[in-house]
Amino acid sequence: MSEKQFNTAQKVDSEDALPGGDEAIYDRDMEWLAQSDVVVAEVTQPSFGVGYEIGQAMAMKKKILCLFRPSSGKVLSAMIQRAEGKLGSSIFQVRDYVEEEVEGILENYFGELTKN
Numbered sequence: 001m002s003e004k005q006f007n008t009a010q011k012v013d014s015e016d017a018l019p020g021g022d023e024a025i026y027d028r029d030m031e032w033l034a035q036s037d038v039v040v041a042e043v044t045q046p047s048f049g050v051g052y053e054i055g056q057a058m059a060m061k062k063k064i065l066c067l068f069r070p071s072s073g074k075v076l077s078a079m080i081q082r083a084e085g086k087l088g089s090s091i092f093q094v095r096d097y098v099e100e101e102v103e104g105i106l107e108n109y110f111g112e113l114t115k116n
Helices: 003-010 021-035 048-059 083-087 099-115
Strands: 038-042 063-068 092-096
Touching: 021 048, 038 048, 038 099, 048 063, 063 099, 083 092, 092 099
Parallel strands: 038 063, 063 092
Antiparallel strands: none
16 A cells, blocks of 8 residues: 555545635545545544545445544444444444554554455
8 A cells, every 4th residue: 555545544524725615625535535445534523524435435435444432422323333234344344442542453454455
């Protein structure tokens, strides 16, 4: 996996200001999704933007890893929570995490991808 792909995998739901406003953000994000092999999404905080990008990634047949922090007290959306069972863990995975575990989770996930 290239650095650009890894950086793209880390980026979901950026609201960074761009010349061209919302349209430029949409175009940039869709281009990043198209170039990505994998999307990693932090899904603890409900977000329409993240949900939309996950849906687009699914439509593009990308592999998706969602990270959820149970200690937040929030409830994970049923659409995200049940997707792994419906789509299969080779395509869609949801992992609970604490901050200290993120690096290991990502290393394991990407390590498994490179084996296949």
